[in-house]
Amino acid sequence: MVGYCPTCGKPVYFGEKKRSLGRDYHPLCLKCFRCKRQLTAGQHAEYDEKPFCSNCYMKLFGPRGNR
Numbered sequence: 001m002v003g004y005c006p007t008c009g010k011p012v013y014f015g016e017k018k019r020s021l022g023r024d025y026h027p028l029c030l031k032c033f034r035c036k037r038q039l040t041a042g043q044h045a046e047y048d049e050k051p052f053c054s055n056c057y058m059k060l061f062g063p064r065g066n067r
């Protein structure tokens with residue numbers, strides 16, 4: 001099964017995927033959608049299916065679980 005990278009929208013194949021929070025990314029695409037900082041799998045926030053670092057997430061959307 002081929003998934004689609006939330007960051008660039010292209011297919012992610014088995015050998016190149018990096019899984020985080022239940023989504024498959026290209027290794028280079030696992031980065032904050034806003035500041036482009038590289039993210040650690042499982043250690044970032046997401047909103048609207050896009051990955052964000054916790055800094056940007058706080059700035060944009062406020063504390064986690066408060067929406």
Ligand SMILES: [Zn+2]
Nearest residue numbers: 005008026029
């Ligand atoms: Zn990608």
Ligand SMILES: [Zn+2]
Nearest residue numbers: 032035053056
């Ligand atoms: Zn960021």
